[in-house]
């Protein structure tokens with residue numbers, strides 16, 4: 001199972017965003033697959049625990065086969081919810097809960113199995129043996145193909161990986177959020193043969209003032225490469241030597257297609273450094 005070079009994030013497909021109909025979702029799945037975007041990112045909590053089921057209905061209504069796509073989902077975040085007995089936002093990672101959430105996601109998504117199952121955020125109370133027990137059971141039943149984490153530090157990854165194999169870490173990285181690059185996290189992942197996925201891969205580029213250095217730089221490079229700002233943000237990540245998989249959040253089929261196109265762009269060396277310098281606010285030493 002390989003993931004596509006661009007992963008379609010589904011966080012705002014439903015109640016947390018565009019409230020797409022079953023027909024709309026089916027069309028987006030079909031168009032993305034036509035454009036080579038075969039991987040879709042979910043979490044149990046999206047849409048207040050409703051978006052996976054919306055997507056499942058869309059998948060059934062589409063002409064796409066389950067085996068033509070890869071589905072990623074996450075568990076571990078508990079949102080305040082009277083039905084769940086949750087008085088506050090918290091994390092939960094006991095084995096029974098992890099297994100039950102994975103089964104629930106698979107049922108909601110109507111997808112038989114998850115290609116990748118991630119722990120959404122690290123918990124100070126997580127216990128590696130409980131997690132390993134859950135992941136081993138889910139794998140043995142064929143309910144998940146691969147396991148990973150999200151927003152984990154290298155120390156947290158090392159704590160877990162003595163008990164369970166971790167293949168992915170989904171982290172925040174973009175041309176406006178360089179922390180994972182600056183603190184060597186990406187090198188640490190590479191050393192551990194863990195592939196990064198990038199959430200919010202466009203960063204804050206659409207929120208920058210027009211006189212911000214990065215905005216000016218993006219605008220100049222847009223003309224030079226005939227790419228929009230979102231594509232340049234993807235090309236910026238793509239040039240890093242870590243095989244980062246951007247998880248894009250757009251609900252627009254055309255913007256998704258353009259993001260996929262951007263994975264073919266190789267920014268010139270000094271153009272990459274222009275973006276880097278503009279983001280950091282100062283030249284390299």
Ligand SMILES: NC(=O)c1ccc[n+]([C@@H]2O[C@H](COP(=O)([O-])OP(=O)(O)OC[C@H]3O[C@@H](n4cnc5c(N)ncnc54)[C@H](OP(=O)(O)O)[C@@H]3O)[C@@H](O)[C@H]2O)c1
Nearest residue numbers: 009010011041150199200201202203230247248249250251
């Ligand atoms: N693991 C985690 O903790 C975590 C956290 C957050 C998100 N995620 C995952 O990552 C995915 C992406 O996150 P994100 O939504 O923050 O990512 P993003 O791709 O950086 O941002 C997407 C937003 O930018 C807008 N946009 C895209 N292209 C645009 C353009 N050319 N002009 C103007 N606006 C544009 C989109 O609106 P339109 O829909 O209108 O295009 C959307 O609101 C989520 O869907 C989710 O799957 C994971």
